[in-house]
Amino acid sequence: MNEKRICAEYLWLDGNEPPQIRSKMKVMEQPGGGTPLASPEWGFDGSSTNQASGADSDCVLKPVRTYQDPIRAGGKGGHRLVLNEVCLSNGNPHPSNTRAALSKVVERHADEGFWFGIEQEYTLFKDGRPLGFPAGGFPEPQGKYYCGVGADKAYGRELVERHLQACLDADVLIAGINGEVMPGQWEFQIGTGDPLRVADDLVVARWLLARLGEDYGISVSFEPKPLKGDWNGAGAHTNFSTAAMRESNAGFDAIIEKLRAHHAEHIGVYGPGIEERLTGKHETCSYREFRAGVSDRGASVRIPWQVERDGRGYMEDRRPCANIDPYVVLERIIRTVSE
Numbered sequence: 001m002n003e004k005r006i007c008a009e010y011l012w013l014d015g016n017e018p019p020q021i022r023s024k025m026k027v028m029e030q031p032g033g034g035t036p037l038a039s040p041e042w043g044f045d046g047s048s049t050n051q052a053s054g055a056d057s058d059c060v061l062k063p064v065r066t067y068q069d070p071i072r073a074g075g076k077g078g079h080r081l082v083l084n085e086v087c088l089s090n091g092n093p094h095p096s097n098t099r100a101a102l103s104k105v106v107e108r109h110a111d112e113g114f115w116f117g118i119e120q121e122y123t124l125f126k127d128g129r130p131l132g133f134p135a136g137g138f139p140e141p142q143g144k145y146y147c148g149v150g151a152d153k154a155y156g157r158e159l160v161e162r163h164l165q166a167c168l169d170a171d172v173l174i175a176g177i178n179g180e181v182m183p184g185q186w187e188f189q190i191g192t193g194d195p196l197r198v199a200d201d202l203v204v205a206r207w208l209l210a211r212l213g214e215d216y217g218i219s220v221s222f223e224p225k226p227l228k229g230d231w232n233g234a235g236a237h238t239n240f241s242t243a244a245m246r247e248s249n250a251g252f253d254a255i256i257e258k259l260r261a262h263h264a265e266h267i268g269v270y271g272p273g274i275e276e277r278l279t280g281k282h283e284t285c286s287y288r289e290f291r292a293g294v295s296d297r298g299a300s301v302r303i304p305w306q307v308e309r310d311g312r313g314y315m316e317d318r319r320p321c322a323n324i325d326p327y328v329v330l331e332r333i334i335r336t337v338s339e
Contacts, residue, residue, distance in 0.1 A: 117191025132183025
């Protein structure tokens with residue numbers, strides 16, 4: 001027999017709020033010269049991930065998407081990352097399985113052609129403080145760091161660039177990166193694509209960033225307000241469109257009114273700690289109000305200037321926090337816009 005052994009890193013979201021990414025690795029015998037071996041279902045101890053009790057601890061990992069592992073063996077050798085939904089032992093979705101709910105909504109509204117893109121902000125920490133913050137003090141105020149270049153403006157670039165390349169090698173729908181307004185704060189964008197692909201790729205991109213950070217002793221924070229004071233928070237601005245929106249903005253006002261009517265419901269699922277970030281300052285609209293506007297980064301929902309000019313395109317929901325569960329946010333937007 002011509003076989004080789006490959007490593008499959010199984011990824012899933014746990015039962016915490018917000019959910020954290022867990023992973024463990026399975027070594028599999030890969031037949032040579034034929035169709036690649038499918039990733040089998042697997043299991044884990046749900047009592048250690050806030051997904052089960054010790055008396056009935058088994059949870060099931062159901063593979064839903066596979067990626068080339070860009071880290072192990074330099075991205076060669078057929079090693080893979082396996083993204084999973086969590087199921088109960090009877091095969092039904094686990095209560096923490098938010099992907100299953102998004103999948104149902106996507107199926108119901110497949111003919112509407114939803115596309116999404118998510119702008120994931122994050123903050124790099126080392127020794128208990130953001131990169132670029134001196135011990136026992138503060139750096140210069142925010143301003144020069146946004147898209148900045150230079151050792152006194154950009155902190156953690158080596159990790160950020162490695163993450164970008166890893167996402168490209170894994171065929172994650174990464175669209176770009178940039179430095180943000182606070183030292184040690186960065187952003188990557190996922191999209192544009194269908195809802196399930198974008199949400200899946202965001203989870204995998206987050207895992208890759210955290211995993212690569214281990215090599216530098218750097219941790220990644222998705223906290224919406226990683227540092228109190230006169231600093232911007234961290235969001236996950238969510239851009240969306242339907243096929244009709246991409247043809248004409250004639251229905252934009254009606255969509256905005258739907259978002260306004262369901263504002264409280266959206267705030268409730270747009271990430272823990274949202275009230276600390278959406279204060280009405282630092283390029284945010286207060287979580288207590290809803291406002292939409294063209295080119296307005298202080299609005300709840302922004303219409304980009306080129307969309308207004310072209311008379312068609314997409315909207316940016318600026319309310320989601322960096323620590324969102326992407327499956328929940330996309331499901332909520334689709335239901336509000338379509339139902």
